[in-house]
Amino acid sequence: AQTVTQSQPEMSVQEAETVTLSCTYDTSENNYYLFWYKQPPSRQMILVIRQEAYKQQNATENRFSVNFQKAAKSFSLKISDSQLGDTAMYFCAFIEAQKLVFGQGTRLTINP
Amino acid sequence: NAGVTQTPKFQVLKTGQSMTLQCAQDMNHEYMSWYRQDPGMGLRLIHYSVGAGITDQGEVPNGYNVSRSTTEDFPLRLLSAAPSQTSVYFCASSYFLAGGPRTGELFFGEGSRLTVL
Numbered sequence: 181a182q183t184v185t186q187s188q189p190e191m192s193v194q195e196a197e198t199v200t201l202s203c204t205y206d207t208s209e210n211n212y213y214l215f216w217y218k219q220p221p222s223r224q225m226i227l228v229i230r231q232e233a234y235k236q237q238n239a240t241e242n243r244f245s246v247n248f249q250k251a252a253k254s255f256s257l258k259i260s261d262s263q264l265g266d267t268a269m270y271f272c273a274f275i276e277a278q279k280l281v282f283g284q285g286t287r288l289t290i291n292p
Numbered sequence: 293n294a295g296v297t298q299t300p301k302f303q304v305l306k307t308g309q310s311m312t313l314q315c316a317q318d319m320n321h322e323y324m325s326w327y328r329q330d331p332g333m334g335l336r337l338i339h340y341s342v343g344a345g346i347t348d349q350g351e352v353p354n355g356y357n358v359s360r361s362t363t364e365d366f367p368l369r370l371l372s373a374a375p376s377q378t379s380v381y382f383c384a385s386s387y388f389l390a391g392g393p394r395t396g397e398l399f400f401g402e403g404s405r406l407t408v409l
Binding site: 186189215224230232271275282 | 323325335337348351390395
């Protein structure tokens, strides 16, 4: 079975710092998609960033970027200049057939 | 445009009772799914549907039934509730899960908190 693993249950940084959340995955596919979703205290799930495996270039969305290492099956999320509004649960996710499979999540707290 | 609407938002059941969590979307999405969220376990897929009349099992389907008679609605039924089904349930939809520039972009409801005593 294909899996997604997030090894950091909780992280905490000061406002304006840079933080990196880790994710590893396992698949036998050659082309696939990886995602980071954010769940703030409101519980609303929000897609943060998307990466296609066949693209060499790492995806970026404003302050959010990924470090995609295909051979290592690693997909980390970097948040630059962190803001209080970035406080949330962050989930790494992976499409397996017609299913979006999520990791366990990392609770990120941005401190003032 | 309401998006994905789940009802009820909160429910308390006794062991053995049955209930249906309702999910409706008004975006003409083909793909719909149900997840449960438990602390330390992330979101786990219960059932999903790629279109009206088609449903399939996810990671944790036991104890749950679904049907998809219309594009808009995707109810989740608990036939005989158990304390292990205490969780927050999310319904999510998408045009198509994989394909095109919006691949993997699921639109989520606000969640339904279910407690089984």
